[in-house]
Amino acid sequence: MADNEQTITIDGQSYNTTELSENAQNQVLNLRVTDQEIARLKQQLAIYQTARVAYARALSEELPKEKH
Template identity: 50%
Template sequence: MSDTQIITIDGIDYNLDNLTEKARLQIQNIRFCDQQIRQLQNEWAIADTARLGYANALRREVEKHKI
C-alpha cells in the first residue's frame, strides 16, 4: 500500500509531495478553517436545541397559568 497523499482541487488530483511548501501551507489553512466551521456548526446545533427546549418550557409555563 502506498503512502502517497492525493488532494483534489477543482477536479484535478495532485500528489501532496509534489506541491510547493506554500501550497501545502494553504491546504493546512483550508483544513483548519473546515475544522472550525464544523465546530461552529456543532455549537450552533447545541444552542438551537437548547433554545427549543427553553421555548417549550416557556410554553408549558405560560399554559399552566393561562386564565
C-alpha cells in the same frame, strides 16, 4: 500524514500535497484547519438550536393558559 491527507482534490483535480510548493502546502493546511473549525461551529450551532427549542418549550409550559 495519513495517506488520505496526502492528496487534495480542487475543482475535480487531485494533487499530491507532498509535490506542492511549501506555500501551497501551507494553504492546504489552512483549508483543512478552517474546514475543521467550520464543522466544530456547526456542531455548536446544532447544540444551541436544540437548547433554544427546549428553553422555548419550557417557557411555553410556564406561561399562563388562556381562559375561554
